[in-house]
Amino acid sequence: DAEITQSPRHKITETGRQVTLACHQTWNHNNMFWYRQDLGHGLRLIHYSYGVQDTNKGEVSDGYSVSRSNTEDLPLTLESAASSQTSVYFCASSAETRGRYEQYFGPGTRLTVT
Amino acid sequence: KQEVTQIPAALSVPEGENLVLNCSFTDSAIYNLQWFRQDPGKGLTSLLLIQSSQREQTSGRLNASLDKSSGRSTLYIAASQPGDSATYLCAPENDYKLSFGAGTTVTVRA
Numbered sequence: 001d002a003e004i005t006q007s008p009r010h011k012i013t014e015t016g017r018q019v020t021l022a023c024h025q026t027w028n029h030n031n032m033f034w035y036r037q038d039l040g041h042g043l044r045l046i047h048y049s050y051g052v053q054d055t056n057k058g059e060v061s062d063g064y065s066v067s068r069s070n071t072e073d074l075p076l077t078l079e080s081a082a083s084s085q086t087s088v089y090f091c092a093s094s095a096e097t098r099g100r101y102e103q104y105f106g107p108g109t110r111l112t113v114t
Numbered sequence: 115k116q117e118v119t120q121i122p123a124a125l126s127v128p129e130g131e132n133l134v135l136n137c138s139f140t141d142s143a144i145y146n147l148q149w150f151r152q153d154p155g156k157g158l159t160s161l162l163l164i165q166s167s168q169r170e171q172t173s174g175r176l177n178a179s180l181d182k183s184s185g186r187s188t189l190y191i192a193a194s195q196p197g198d199s200a201t202y203l204c205a206p207e208n209d210y211k212l213s214f215g216a217g218t219t220v221t222v223r224a
Contacts, residue, residue, distance in 0.1 A: 046138070101210055102148065
């Protein structure tokens with residue numbers, strides 16, 4: 001079955017380190033998204049991509065970067081991790097099906113920055 | 115910027131009652147609206163998607179309505195069960211991007 005996976009599922013890192021979170025989908029969806037979820041803020045969009053070599057900043061992109069070298073993967077990099085980036089990170093993907101763009105979410109990565 | 119408000123923030127009902135979850139959004143130029151369910155510590159599961167041209171969508175005990183011009187959507191869950199306990203998130207879509215409300219946390223008491 002097609003799916004969307006994230007790794008690692010849990011990560012503890014130190015302030016200042018570079019961290020990369022992986023997202024892989026097997027639906028061949030053009031659109032991919034990264035969100036963070038924090039208590040009191042709901043889900044907020046970090047970066048998104050509409051296809052290979054396309055990346056765009058979302059609402060809370062400072063301190064994060066993405067690259068899209070193929071359809072299946074959109075890795076999220078924290079250039080220099082900060083305690084404020086402790087959060088749960090969700091990856092999602094979507095594509096048009098009969099005029100609908102339904103987003104499907106991965107299981108999430110819980111990141112703790114100490 | 116799309117702002118999404120969900121009311122109430124929390125809801126506790128006895129088993130068997132019908133649930134009504136409200137969502138309002140500020141930018142009515144949406145393409146779709148999705149309702150999600152999230153269990154504690156888990157990811158998001160898509161429940162229903164309503165296209166902007168539709169007024170409602172049904173799946174089993176779930177029914178979602180959409181009034182795009184007034185920026186409102188309502189999720190109805192009939193005959194609630196303890197397994198319906200979760201947080202429900204509303205997410206209107208603009209330019210393929212979703213904006214989320216803070217959610218309504220539902221507890222169904224056996």
